Amino acid sequence: MNCYVCHQKGDTTPAVAICVLCGMALCSDHLIREELPVWKDVHAGMGASRRKLPEAMPRIVCAACHSALHQD
Ligand SMILES: [Zn+2]
């Protein structure tokens, strides 16, 4: 599979990743790697609180999905 963004520009670049949201194939120039924090619910006595775990979860998205995710 070739990079969809490059394909739209008339280039043929082998894809190295897939956007997890829209499924677009992406080359290394067009992928965006995000780190999502992982939360764990901790039940202590009566209340519950959330604790951020040290390891973030990586995911690969395309530029279009990245801007859609980060709009206000
Ligand atoms: Zn590309």
Ligand SMILES: [Zn+2]
């Ligand atoms: Zn996408």
